[in-house]
Amino acid sequence: MARFDAEARAGLSLIAPPFLYALVILAAPLLTILAYSFLTDGYLEIIRDFTWDNYVQVMTDPIVRVVMTRSLIVAMVVTAVTVVLAFPVAYYVSFVVRPERKSLWLFLITIPFWTSYLIRVFLWKVILGYNGVVNSSLTGLGIIDEPLTFILYNVNSIVITLAHAYAPFAILPIFVTLEKIDRSLLEAGRDLGESRAMTFWRVTLPLAMPGVLAAVLIVFIPTIGDYVTPEVIGGGKIPMIANMIQVQMLALDNRPLGSALAVTAMLIVAVISVTFLFLNRRFLKVRQ
């Protein structure tokens, strides 16, 4: 028992500096905006009167509803597209690529992720734009007469850009779970007369689900709060929730309403994530 106490004390004193840092730089500010969201906005100051008004406004304002719905839809579509496109790549690297080449593939997949996010987003605008790479090559080749408009500075281009930005986030967790799958299970499935497709469906995919679930959450949560892509691609005309929070907090200087927006957005994301995990809980049990 004394041994455990000494160990616990050693561990706690070691984790104290990073934990206190996170408390001061993250928890305290988060609690502050939670408190702000229940206060009243005055001119140039915040009046310390408790109110639910900010939340009432967030719930009832049609503009908030449009922006929130758009953010949710964009994040869901981006997540679905990213994870579905990423799975075969993760599968290829884990099951087909020779072991000594695997790190090279992972390195190649992660490099674009580490290069300037802003410039990448801007370049998608260049690629998809009116005189962009896609349109000018297609018209140049005579495939189309008029530039394609469905990829121009709209929600579609936001989805493409975000699906590109978060690709490695989806590939890596799926790859890690695929690597852990005991290959003899697949052979067993085959030996018992299952076809290749059925083995994949009934053995590989369920075992890979924890990675897929992680990928879904890792892509979904940051995408819904993305600020840069709507700003650069949409030119500020197609705001998502992050842009709206920023406008309320700074341009309109209504910190209580901005805080209520931020808290509501976090709550919605948390509820969706927990529900999603709950609905898929049977796959998480498989691992244990």
Place this chain on the structure above:
Amino acid sequence: MSNHSKGRGLQAYAVLYLLFLYAPILLLPIFAFNSGTIIAFPLQGFTTEWFAQMWGNATLRRALTNSLTIAVSASVLATCLGVFATRASTRFSFPGRGGMMGFIMLPMVLPEIIVAMSLLVVLLGMGVQLSLLTVILGHALICMPYAIAILSTAFSSLDRSLEEAAFDLGETKWGAFRLITLPLVMPGIISSLLISFTISLDEFIIAFFLAGNEPTLPTYIFSQLRFPRSIPVIMALGTVLVILSVVLLAIGEYFRRRGNARIGGAPTGGLL
């Protein structure tokens, strides 16, 4: 035969996917050396003028100095804090370990706008002057989870008996850490420093809101994207940044693998 063809199909798909991933980056140097001022095809002539303009730009140089200051400070701070957290979580068991580690790792999944806005509101409320220091504080917070993810691989595969041997031979706790543990995890530490540096150098949201009037490279780039005339210089800057990132990551990957080999791990796994 069917196994072979399945591999082929997947490989073709994976190569196409890589092409999709690299599409924007491949365009960067093309436009950086293109003499036309409009970023579109067809290309004009070859020029290095944009690179010359880039070196001559005083604001850009200031942004670079600021970004380097922030990135070096934030990566050192994040890695130091990360070493504490990783050492605690991999070596000791104590009450609340999972919860505390989970909270420290939270910035990895929290949208940056939430981190930036809440921190900004607090700093403004306290009357703190926005400066490079406030950006460093924010960047260290978001780099810390990545530092821990990298350091965990290095720390968790440490053989505890090596340390115990050092104790038995009369070393103090600190002596054993310095002489045994630290050299073994050094590649992980270097790799963590490089990754944190790269993340901080490229981070936009926190720098945008917490730097006050000081430019950093990403906020400078953002301010210039509105002016079509400045875009070619930004393409040149982007080209240089991509090369820099790739070199740093390659060095980081080299150290990570060397660290893995040193502790007898398999040479697989990526940067995360």
